[in-house]
Amino acid sequence: MTTDTAVRPPPSGASGSDFARLSRRIVDAGLLRRRPGYYAVRLTVVAALYVGGWAAVALIGDSWWTLAVAGFLAVVFGQVALLAHDAAHRQVFRRRRGSEASGRIAGVGVGMSYGWWQDKHTRHHANPNHEELDPDLNPDLLVWSQDQARAAKGVARVIGRWQAFLFFPLLTLEGFNLHVSSVKALADRSLKHRMLDGVLLFAHFTLYLAVVFWLLPPGMAIAFLAVNQGLFGVYLGSLFAPNHKGMPILTGGDRPDFLRRQVLTSRNVRGGWLTDIALGGLNHQIEHHLFPSMPSPNLRKARTIVRRYCEDLGLAYTETGLITSYRLALASLHQAGAPLRHAPAKEDS
Numbered sequence: 001m002t003t004d005t006a007v008r009p010p011p012s013g014a015s016g017s018d019f020a021r022l023s024r025r026i027v028d029a030g031l032l033r034r035r036p037g038y039y040a041v042r043l044t045v046v047a048a049l050y051v052g053g054w055a056a057v058a059l060i061g062d063s064w065w066t067l068a069v070a071g072f073l074a075v076v077f078g079q080v081a082l083l084a085h086d087a088a089h090r091q092v093f094r095r096r097r098g099s100e101a102s103g104r105i106a107g108v109g110v111g112m113s114y115g116w117w118q119d120k121h122t123r124h125h126a127n128p129n130h131e132e133l134d135p136d137l138n139p140d141l142l143v144w145s146q147d148q149a150r151a152a153k154g155v156a157r158v159i160g161r162w163q164a165f166l167f168f169p170l171l172t173l174e175g176f177n178l179h180v181s182s183v184k185a186l187a188d189r190s191l192k193h194r195m196l197d198g199v200l201l202f203a204h205f206t207l208y209l210a211v212v213f214w215l216l217p218p219g220m221a222i223a224f225l226a227v228n229q230g231l232f233g234v235y236l237g238s239l240f241a242p243n244h245k246g247m248p249i250l251t252g253g254d255r256p257d258f259l260r261r262q263v264l265t266s267r268n269v270r271g272g273w274l275t276d277i278a279l280g281g282l283n284h285q286i287e288h289h290l291f292p293s294m295p296s297p298n299l300r301k302a303r304t305i306v307r308r309y310c311e312d313l314g315l316a317y318t319e320t321g322l323i324t325s326y327r328l329a330l331a332s333l334h335q336a337g338a339p340l341r342h343a344p345a346k347e348d349s
Contacts, residue, residue, distance in 0.1 A: 017257065017258075017259070018257065018259045018313060019257070019258050019259040019290070021309075022259065022290070022305075022306065022309050023291075025305055025309065026291060026294075026302060026305060026306075029301070029302075029305060031291070031294055031298040031301055031302050031305075032291065032293065032294055032298075033295075033298075034091075034092075034093075034094060034295060035295040035297055035298065038295065038297050039086075039091075039092045039295070042083070043083065046076065046079045046080060046083060049076045049079070050073075050076050050080060050109065053069060053072055053073040053076050054073070054211065056069045056072075057069050057070075057073075057211075057212075057215055057216075057224075058215055061215060061216070062216065062217060062220065064220070064223075066216060066220065066224060067220075067223060067224060067227050070223075070224045070225075070227040070228040070231070071227055071228070071231050073228055074175075074227070074228050074229075074230075074231035074232040074234075074235055075231075075235060077109070077110045077175075077228075077232045077235075078232060078235040078236055078239065079280070080106050080109045080110050081106070081107075081110050081112065081236060082239070082280030082281075082282075083102075083106045084102075084103045084106035084107045084110075084112065084114065084117075085121075085280065085282075086280070086281075086295075086296055087099050087102040087103040087106060088100075088103040088114070088117075088118055088121070089292045089293055090293045091293055091294065091295045091296060092295075100114070103118070104196070104197075104200060107200070108200040108201070108203065108204050109204070110178075110204075110232070111178070111179050111182065111201060111204045111205060111208065112178055112179075112182050113181075113182030113183075113185050113186070113191075113194075113197045113201060114197060114200075115185070115191050115192055115193050115194060115197050116181065116182050116185035116188075116191060116197070117182075119191070120135050120136075123135050124136050125289065125292060127250070127261075128244055128261065128262065128265045128266065128289060129244050129247055129248065129249050129250055129265035130249075130250040130251070130254070131144070131145055131147070131148070131249050131250065131251045132251065132252070136240075136244070137249070139151075139152060139156050140156065141155060141156055141159060141170070142156065142159065142160065142163050142167070142170075142333065143156055143160040143163065143336050143337060143340075144245075144249065144332075144333075144336055145249055145251075145336050146335070146336055146338060146339050147251075148336065149336055149337055149338070149339040149340050150339045152340065157340060160336070160337040160340045161337050161340040161341045162337070162341075163333050163334070163336075163337050164330040164331070164333040164334035164337070167237075167241075167329075167330060167333060168234065168237075171233050171234045171236075171237035171238070172230035172231075172233050172234055173230075173233055174232075174233030174234070174236050174237045175228075175229040175230065175232040175233035175236065176229055176233065177233070178233075178236070179201075179205075182197070182201055183201060185197075186198045186201075212224055212225060238326075239279055239280065239282055240282070241325075241326060241329050242267060242269050242279075242283070242285075242322065242325035242326060242329060243266060243267060243282060243285040244265055244266060244267065244285070245328070245329035245332055245333070246267070246325075246328035246329045246331060246332035247264070247265050247266065247267055247318065248264055248265055249265075250265065259290070259315075260315065262286065262289040262290050263286055263289075263290070263306075263310060263315055263316070263317065264315070264316060266285040266286045266289050266318070267285060267286075267318045267319070267320065267325060267328075268283060268284055268285055268286050268287075268303070268317075268318065268319040268320075269283035269285075269319070269320065269321070269322050269325050270283075270319055270320065270321050270322075271283055271321075271322060275322065276296075276297075276300065280296060281296030281297070281299050283322075284296075284299035284300060284302070284303055286303075286306060286317065286318075287299045287302040287303055287306050290306065307319075
């Protein structure tokens with residue numbers, strides 16, 4: 001398995017390539033420099049919200065108002081996951097040891113195997129939106145292309161027909177899926193530090209369930225878990241859905257150069273500082289894929305440089321509003337499932 005969370009881009013001086021020239025502009029602008037002050041504040045705020053949320057659960061106790069705190073903590077969990085993402089990309093610390101330590105601490109806060117997610121995300125960055133190579137396009141529950149729809153079996157074949165309408169309801173299960181996938185990955189002997197991941201996962205689940213069932217009556221505790229994990233899943237899915245879904249899907253030997261592979265398969269989301277906070281900088285997906293180790297607060301500044309450079313090259317640079325990005329993603333899902341809606345009845349038997 002790979003060890004770096006994001007694929008390493010070509011060297012900035014590689015034979016004067018298009019990416020090399022862009023990279024020099026980014027370096028000259030100082031946008032790859034670390035932002036320790038920013039991350040110190042962000043880590044402190046998110047940690048305080050995390051602790052404060054659990055303190056509120058203890059103070060409110062046996063009251064249905066606790067479910068409002070469950071929703072609040074779902075958003076905080078999403079912010080913790082975003083910090084794990086930045087740490088794994090070495091946006092926070094330059095050295096691997098600090099990045100892995102902080103990433104694992106953040107990962108255990110939400111019940112995620114850092115090693116499993118790191119390997120999966122590395123492969124996604126190397127081949128975004130490639131039907132055979134991007135693990136985010138595996139047709140395990142949803143189908144992402146009409147070819148996948150035609151080959152679909154079991155649950156994917158049933159859900160795929162109306163997956164665009166089921167997408168957001170299904171996201172309520174994404175938090176649980178994150179936990180299940182993390183546990184299943186522990187059986188993979190090639191996973192580095194899987195024993196450590198296993199111990200951390202066991203500690204998270206034990207402490208999380210013990211606190212919830214200790215502070216709340218059984219029925220309310222189950223409701224708390226459903227709200228917390230369901231909204232956490234919706235938030236996670238909403239973070240990543242706008243980025244690549246509905247963008248061109250590569251297949252087979254489609255291997256454009258690094259710059260085009262990253263730009264043409266990614267979509268930016270327009271917005272201000274609130275969008276940056278809510279999406280953790282992933283709204284600048286094109287810049288993030290081109291420079292995965294760039295600290296997230298620098299992505300907005302890089303956008304101006306990257307967009308102008310793509311315009312000079314005549315390279316399509318896709319940027320939409322948030323609602324439009326969801327509409328495009330859902331339209332793509334609906335189109336991908338078309339063969340299942342039009343399949344003869346005998347094929348479904």
